[in-house]
Amino acid sequence: MRIKINKDELVGTAVLAVLGVLVFYAWPAVSLPQSQPNFNIHNETIPQIIWGDLGVKMVEAGVIDQEKFLALYDNSPLLQEEAGRLIGSYEGNLKITPENSGLVLNLLWAYGLGNKNEILDSGPMTKYGDPGGFASTGGWTLAQGEAMEHYSRHGFTTLNNKEQSLVDRVSRNIYRPCCNNPVHFPDCNHGMAMLGLLELLSAQGFSEEEMYRIALQVNSYWFPDTYETISRYLEIKGTTLGAYDPKEILGYEYSSAAGYNRILTQVTPPENQPGGSCGVQ
Structure with missing residues (x-):
């Protein structure tokens, strides 16, 4: 059976097809919504970390001299009280806040310095x-x-191979704006303290993603002006800090001294914000 084709209908169909192709290519592309990390340095709450008797162990080992440590907070009674608990018989969790972040920095510095780890034994520090x-x-x-x-003399926390591998990997991707070295090369107090924090998080079963989120929040406590400035910089570019993976923000491009100085050429930092000192705080 032969089918009779109407030439007018055929031409009309062809025209519609061509128009459809033209519209498809001319119409602006619409980006589908992407899943965002939704990180906000002002609203993030750091999960409490098991502290146990680590403070007591560090005092007993001598990496913390109790008298010297407490004297550091003679002019801050509330911090001195908290410090006394954390290096005393207190066996609760470690809660990190903007208010106690300097104290926690010193505790984690001592822990990162004293806890035996192959990054200290055979890494860039050597x-x-x-x-x-x-x-x-x-x-x-x-x-x-x-x-x-x-x-690297005291066995405060012993990591298994998987936990150590995680610390090694994450430590290579976290920078701080006081220098150009990653945590894998902990040559300043912030690097050593962050190494200690990563060891605790890995030993307690935190995932790699969680470790980056916590590390970024803690870095924002230690360097508040830096991450406020980075946030402003991203807003000027039409985006937000929450649109980025914390791992990327912690990387060399944003969180190293060189990366941050590049950003400073394009945005004015907030005034009167305390900086991150590399000495005892």
Whole structure:
């Protein structure tokens, strides 16, 4: 059976097809909504971390001299009380807030310095001569004896291979704006403290994603002006900090000294914000 084709209908169909192709290519592309990390440095709450008797162990080992440590907070009674609990018989959780972030920095600094870890034993800290000459080692003045007497000497927390691998991997991707080195090279107090934090998080079963989120929040406590400035910079570019993976923000492009200085050429930082000192706080 032969089908009779109407030439007028055929031409009309062809015209519609061509118009359809033209409309398809001319119409602006619409981006589908993407899943966002939804990170907000002002609203994030850091999960409480098991602290247990770590404070007592560090005092007993001598990496923290109790008298020196508490004297640091003579002018801050509330912080001194909290410090006394955290290096005393208190066996609760460690809660990190903007208000106690300096105290926590010192505790984690001591822990990161003293806890035995292969990153300290064979990582970049050992590649440039005596590791005792860095700010993270020579600057720790709150120990009994010299800081290097405690460098990677104490088994406060022993990581299995999987946990150590996670710490190693994450530590290579987290920077701080006081220098250009990642946590894997903890040559200042912030790097050593962050190394200690990563060890605790890994040992307690936190995921890699959770570790980055917590690390970014803690970094924003230690360097509030830096992350306010980065947030402003991203807003000027038409986006927000929450649109980025915390891992990316913690990377060299944003969180290293070089990356942050590049951002400073394009945005004015907030005034009167305390900076991140690399000494005992």
